[in-house]
Amino acid sequence: MSEQVDNLIRKEYAAGFHTLIDADTLPPGLNEDVVRFISAKKGEPDWMTEWRLKAYRAWTEMAEPDWAKVKYPPIDFQKISYYSAPKSMDDKPQSLDEVDPELLATYEKLGIPLHEQEMLAGVAVDAVFDSVSVVTTFRKKLWEAGVIFCPISEAVHDYPELVKKYLGSVVPQKDNYFAALNSAVFSDGSFVYIPKGVRCPMELSTYFRINEMNTGQFERTLIVAEEGSHVSYLEGCTAPMRDENQLHAAVVELVALDNAEIKYSTVQNWYPGDAEGKGGIYNFVTKRGICHTNAKISWTQVETGSAVTWKYPSCILKGDNSVGEFYSVALTNNYQQADTGTKMIHLGKNTRSTIIAKGISAGKSDSSYRGLVRINAGAEGARNFTQCDSLLIGDQCGAHTFPYIESRNPSAIVEHEATTSRVSDDQMFLCQQRGLDAEKAVSMIVNGFCREVFRELPMEFAVEAGKLLEVSLEGSVG
Amino acid sequence: MSEFQQQALELARQQQAPDWLAPLRTSGADQWAQAAWPTRRTEQWKYTPLIPLQKTWFNRWGEPDLAQAGSIDWIDPEASRLVFVNGRFAADLSSNDLPAEVVRFAEAGPEQRALIEQHLGQVVDSERHLFAALSNAWTDDGVLLHVPAGQQLSGPLYVVHVSTPEAEPTPAGQRLLIVLDSGAQASVVEHFASTADSQSGFVNSLTEVVVGDNARFRHCRVHLEQEDLIHVGGVHVNLGRASHMNGFTLAQGSRLKRIDYQINHRGEGAELVLNGIYLPRNRQLVDYHTNVEHCVPHCTTSETFRGIIGDSSRAVFNGRIHIHPDAQKTLAELSNKNLLTSDRAEVDTKPELEIYADDVRCAHGATVSQLDPTALYYLQSRGISRLEAEVMLSFGFINELLREAPEPALQAWLRRHLNVLLGRPEQLTRHLDTGIEDSLS
Numbered sequence: 001m002s003e004q005v006d007n008l009i010r011k012e013y014a015a016g017f018h019t020l021i022d023a024d025t026l027p028p029g030l031n032e033d034v035v036r037f038i039s040a041k042k043g044e045p046d047w048m049t050e051w052r053l054k055a056y057r058a059w060t061e062m063a064e065p066d067w068a069k070v071k072y073p074p075i076d077f078q079k080i081s082y083y084s085a086p087k088s089m090d091d092k093p094q095s096l097d098e099v100d101p102e103l104l105a106t107y108e109k110l111g112i113p114l115h116e117q118e119m120l121a122g123v124a125v126d127a128v129f130d131s132v133s134v135v136t137t138f139r140k141k142l143w144e145a146g147v148i149f150c151p152i153s154e155a156v157h158d159y160p161e162l163v164k165k166y167l168g169s170v171v172p173q174k175d176n177y178f179a180a181l182n183s184a185v186f187s188d189g190s191f192v193y194i195p196k197g198v199r200c201p202m203e204l205s206t207y208f209r210i211n212e213m214n215t216g217q218f219e220r221t222l223i224v225a226e227e228g229s230h231v232s233y234l235e236g237c238t239a240p241m242r243d244e245n246q247l248h249a250a251v252v253e254l255v256a257l258d259n260a261e262i263k264y265s266t267v268q269n270w271y272p273g274d275a276e277g278k279g280g281i282y283n284f285v286t287k288r289g290i291c292h293t294n295a296k297i298s299w300t301q302v303e304t305g306s307a308v309t310w311k312y313p314s315c316i317l318k319g320d321n322s323v324g325e326f327y328s329v330a331l332t333n334n335y336q337q338a339d340t341g342t343k344m345i346h347l348g349k350n351t352r353s354t355i356i357a358k359g360i361s362a363g364k365s366d367s368s369y370r371g372l373v374r375i376n377a378g379a380e381g382a383r384n385f386t387q388c389d390s391l392l393i394g395d396q397c398g399a400h401t402f403p404y405i406e407s408r409n410p411s412a413i414v415e416h417e418a419t420t421s422r423v424s425d426d427q428m429f430l431c432q433q434r435g436l437d438a439e440k441a442v443s444m445i446v447n448g449f450c451r452e453v454f455r456e457l458p459m460e461f462a463v464e465a466g467k468l469l470e471v472s473l474e475g476s477v478g
Numbered sequence: 479m480s481e482f483q484q485q486a487l488e489l490a491r492q493q494q495a496p497d498w499l500a501p502l503r504t505s506g507a508d509q510w511a512q513a514a515w516p517t518r519r520t521e522q523w524k525y526t527p528l529i530p531l532q533k534t535w536f537n538r539w540g541e542p543d544l545a546q547a548g549s550i551d552w553i554d555p556e557a558s559r560l561v562f563v564n565g566r567f568a569a570d571l572s573s574n575d576l577p578a579e580v581v582r583f584a585e586a587g588p589e590q591r592a593l594i595e596q597h598l599g600q601v602v603d604s605e606r607h608l609f610a611a612l613s614n615a616w617t618d619d620g621v622l623l624h625v626p627a628g629q630q631l632s633g634p635l636y637v638v639h640v641s642t643p644e645a646e647p648t649p650a651g652q653r654l655l656i657v658l659d660s661g662a663q664a665s666v667v668e669h670f671a672s673t674a675d676s677q678s679g680f681v682n683s684l685t686e687v688v689v690g691d692n693a694r695f696r697h698c699r700v701h702l703e704q705e706d707l708i709h710v711g712g713v714h715v716n717l718g719r720a721s722h723m724n725g726f727t728l729a730q731g732s733r734l735k736r737i738d739y740q741i742n743h744r745g746e747g748a749e750l751v752l753n754g755i756y757l758p759r760n761r762q763l764v765d766y767h768t769n770v771e772h773c774v775p776h777c778t779t780s781e782t783f784r785g786i787i788g789d790s791s792r793a794v795f796n797g798r799i800h801i802h803p804d805a806q807k808t809l810a811e812l813s814n815k816n817l818l819t820s821d822r823a824e825v826d827t828k829p830e831l832e833i834y835a836d837d838v839r840c841a842h843g844a845t846v847s848q849l850d851p852t853a854l855y856y857l858q859s860r861g862i863s864r865l866e867a868e869v870m871l872s873f874g875f876i877n878e879l880l881r882e883a884p885e886p887a888l889q890a891w892l893r894r895h896l897n898v899l900l901g902r903p904e905q906l907t908r909h910l911d912t913g914i915e916d917s918l919s
Contacts (some may be wrong), residue, residue, distance in 0.1 A: 270766070375846075377821065380859035395803070401831040405809065406525075407846040410818035414846040422836040 005182035010258045026083045032056060035184050038083050042153050049139060055173035055183030062177045068339040069368045070308045070402060072230040075247060076266055079432040082185045082218075108156050138202065147231075148193035152220055154189035165223050170253040170316070177214065178249040178310075179286040182218045185250070189220035194260070203458055205234040219250040226294075227261035247282050248306075254289030254297055258319065262289060265457055266313075269305035269472075276300060276336025277364075280307025287311065293319030293348070300456045302465045303338060304329040304472045312370065314343035317351035317379075323441060324353040327453040329465070331446075331472055332365030332397070341371035341402075346379035348411065355386040358450050361397035362473060368400040375412040383410040390420040391449055393442065393473070443470040482532050486612055487511060489536060489649060495618035498591060502599050505680065506614025513608050525794040525826040527794070531708055531733045534678055540564030540648035547571060547640040550671045551895075552698075553861040554887040557667075559636035560621055564679070565650030567619060568640075579631055579664075583620045583653075594622055598655050601686035602714040607738060609710045613651060613684040620653030620660065625662035627690070634665040634696075634885050636643040640681050641672035641707055650692040652683035652711075658693040660718065665696035667885055670711075672703040678733075682712035691718040691745055696884035701729040701737065705762050708768070712738040716775075719745025725752040726883040728892065731762025731791050739768040743777040743805075753879040757899065758791035765794035772805040779868040786872050786900075790822040798830040805835050812842040816877055817849060817866070829916060869901045 026034055034057045040050040060353035064075075142149050148159065155163050173183040194200055205351075227229055246269070256262045265289075273280025283306035290299040297315040315324030326342040344353035359367040371389045401418045421447050431441035447454075447466050454462045489506055499552045516523035533653070543564030548571055548675035548902065552559070560580065568583060581590050604611040611815045625631050641654045642676075658664055666859045668685065701709060709732060717723055729735055735758075741750055756764040770779050797812045829842040849871050855869035880896075883889050 052699045152550065390831075390833070392833070392838075395806070396838045398832070398837070400833060401829075402808060402828065402844070403844070404826070404828050405844055405846060406824070406826045407816070407818060408822075408824045410821060410823065410848040412818075414844075416845070417828070417843040418841060420831060420833050420838065420840040422838075 010269040010389045016376050024026040028079045028081045052184050055205045058174040059180035064177050068310050070339050072308050080401045089174050099324040102360045102459050103353045146195040152191040154187045156452040164291045171251050171286050178284040179251050182251045186220035194225045196226040197228040200231040203232045217248045221252040224255045225262050227257045228259040230261045236268050249284045253289040256291045256294045256295035256297050263298045266301040267385040268303045272305050273307040273338050275334050282308045285311040287313035290316045291322035294321045298325040300327045311340045316345045318347045320348040321350045326355045327456040329450045329453045331360040332367040336365040339368045341369045343372040346375045349380040352383045354453050357388045359390040362393040364396045364478040366398040370402045372404040375407040377408045379409050384414045386416040388418040392422045492670045494620045502614050502918045506611050509611035510615050527658045536649045540644050542566045543642040546642045546673050553891045557636050561638045579625050579648040581622050604883040616651040617653050623656045625658050625664050627659040628661040631664040634669045638669045643675040643677040647678040649680040654685040655689040658689050660690040661692045665695045668699040670701045678706050680708040685696045685713045686713040689717050689721040693721045697722045698885050705732045707732050708734045710736045714740045715746050716742045717748035718748040722749045724884045727754040729756045729764045731758025731764045736765040740773045746774045746776045750775045750779045753783045761790040762791045766893050767796045772801045772808045775806045780819045781812045783814045786817045787823040788819040792824045795827040801835050803835040804833040806837040810840045814844040816846045854881045872900050
């Protein structure tokens with residue numbers, strides 16, 4: 001039976017898409033041929049094409065989730081083009097003079113060096129200036145350590161065994177609507193493999209991966225840390241990112257084998273839309289990690305961008321004594337909406353998890369914490385501590401908390417606490433009395449409010465994150 | 479429409495109700511018929527499957543057995559009480575001299591009828607509460623308590639609902655409407671009881687309360703039915719300006735027990751204290767859903783629920799606090815603590831905050847754990863057996879809430895009742911004689 005099915009599939013494959021292969025950009029729409037086309041464009045082996053098709057078929061039978069506390073006009077998935085060749089140099093702005101001055105002003109405030117501004121704004125620059133040498137040095141160092149760090153499309157060719165084994169092992173194709181969509185049409189992303197016992201010699205950052213800027217709207221990241229290894233990975237950057245694709249549906253999978261540790265930090269600052277909330281990015285992300293015995297996964301995120309954020313970095317604490325952490329700052333301003341949080345699934349004995357979530361709402365925005373802590377019957381001695389604090393700035397915004405706690409083991413201890421308050425008049429008075437203006441005072445208070453999370457960020461990110469909050473909150477006071 | 483929905487409508491058709499209740503019954507039946515049957519994907523019923531209800535076939539209303547019902551342990555035999563047995567009013571078991579403020583729907587005079595028509599089904603949002611729609615459709619009788627402005631109800635009013643076994647499963651509806659005019663005061667105890675025999679009935683209860691400006695309302699609702707009984711109930715309250723409500727509720731588990739509390743702060747300066755205890759065991763389930771709507775500024779809410787979950791039972795708690803825009807200067811706190819006393823017990827708790835105003839102070843907390851081993855060790859080191867220590871600590875866990883129950887007679891009665899319940903092996907209830915309730919209180 002399955003053989004027949006297989007034959008049938010292959011038959012379609014032979015006839016279906018060949019005419020399309022030469023095209024550079026696909027017309028809007030999504031069907032099996034489009035998925036095959038994307039796969040063929042990337043020269044993927046058959047198993048990968050099949051994998052994508054399985055995801056696509058699952059996706060067609062799924063419904064878009066509607067439980068999150070976000071509102072956006074319905075997305076017509078048939079009106080999106082799922083493949084376009086990278087922009088040619090001619091289409092790009094030729095110099096910074098052609099770039100939106102508002103964007104440049106923000107770069108200026110964040111203190112971004114000129115050549116980086118060019119790169120971020122997508123200016124056509126011939127050679128990738130200094131960073132070429134930087135990247136080469138980095139690659140050499142990583143190579144010596146045995147660390148694999150490459151685009152996932154390369155990994156499919158170069159390390160098919162690893163990709164086959166781990167891709168979809170944490171976030172299966174059918175996991176949820178957006179994960180299924182991503183699995184079917186993912187453009188590119190990072191693949192990281194840390195061999196047994198290796199401590200990655202440097203913090204890995206998407207920033208230093210060549211072609212990073214063109215990973216497109218369906219990014220896929222897979223990080224595998226072998227036994228006893230350690231890696232810290234940074235994603236995104238503090239500079240605001242413009243993107244012509246409104247819908248972003250990324251998937252990140254982390255695998256921490258016995259005694260391994262993965263630290264994943266994100267700073268997300270996609271375009272949030274204008275002050276009226278028009279044109280911002282929809283960011284629907286599925287991030288999940290699995291911890292084997294004694295392993296540890298730590299998620300840290302600073303979310304300030306996007307019009308709509310839907311994101312729940314999670315940990316499956318499968319092995320005994322494994323540890324999951326989630327530190328988050330989500331800031332919304334104007335008409336932004338964020339529904340974010342985490343899931344901690346305790347399966348192994350003596351598993352521990354910590355959740356610290358800070359939500360800041362300003363303007364007319366809405367920010368929600370939505371989290372799940374599940375203690376399964378076998379999770380003897382499990383421990384969870386959750387703290388969610390919300391800060392409201394202005395009386396037009398909303399801050400919400402939806403924690404789900406499911407406990408099935410009496411020896412487990414689960415604690416959840418949440419508070420909501422505003423920047424108090426007393427605090428403001430004290431700061432202003434000391435000569436700070438209202439805006440500076442708010443930014444200081446907000447920074448203090450987020451300190452527990454910033455402390456978890458790698459040094460240089462932490463400094464930038466503070467500045468980022470300041471810029472994002474502009475105009476919300478007074 | 480699910481099979482159960484159809485059965486329920488058929489049952490409504492079998493009833494003989496006063497004509498003036500027809501509009502409420504019809505609209506309730508329409509809503510019930512059109513409502514989507516909850517599944518695991520329905521957020522409100524995510525952890526509470528309605529399967530026990532669906533699996534039971536109800537095709538006629540119950541016939542009360544007064545002799546059996548009379549044998550139950552009244553909480554305060556001296557207090558005024560109205561007794562319903564399997565949903566039917568039992569005059570023989572009720573007090574002869576009920577206060578003038580109390581009347582059954584069936585005997586309501588024109589003025590009272592106007593009041594019922596004005597408020598009944600208006601406090602509850604039956605669009606959002608499926609079983610409230612059913613209650614509307616099933617309303618053929620009920621109790622109205624109306625305390626006029628500035629008056630005080632002389633003593634607590636007990637409304638007792640007793641379930642007795644029947645040859646086949648039967649449903650029962652229970653409806654209570656309380657209207658306190660401005661400055662009025664009243665204390666009401668709702669007692670849901672059953673005889674000990676196995677029985678597979680279904681109780682659908684609904685209490686609506688309008689608390690007027692400056693009125694004070696004390697309310698206790700205890701659900702102590704036998705474990706085969708299914709109970710879905712709701713308490714819906716509108717609080718007026720500067721009014722005060724002190725609520726207390728306790729539930730033992732059953733095959734399916736779901737209680738909704740919906741409190742709306744409608745007038746500025748209203749205060750709410752709501753405490754609850756749930757004690758499922760064996761293979762029982764208790765589900766408490768509470769929702770407090772802060773629609774206006776300057777109101778306070780203090781809500782505490784605690785549960786002890788034993789054996790293979792399950793507890794579900796969902797506590798939502800919703801602060802509307804402009805409801806500034808709100809103070810709201812919610813705490814939910816759970817003790818799991820067995821490897822097979824499960825708790826699913828979800829305290830929710832939804833906040834749209836900035837000048838507010840809101841907090842919620844939830845914990846799940848077992849009895850503190852060091853406390854157990856301490857007691858054992860003082861020569862107290864482990865089992866007894868467990869009973870003492872469990873009792874201590876809920877005693878705080880019990881102490882705040884607004885009706886002293888109920889407190890004393892519950893202490894006795896809980897001592898028996900928690901100290902199931904008989905030798906452990908010996909501290910009953912040594913007056914532990916005094917030392918604890």
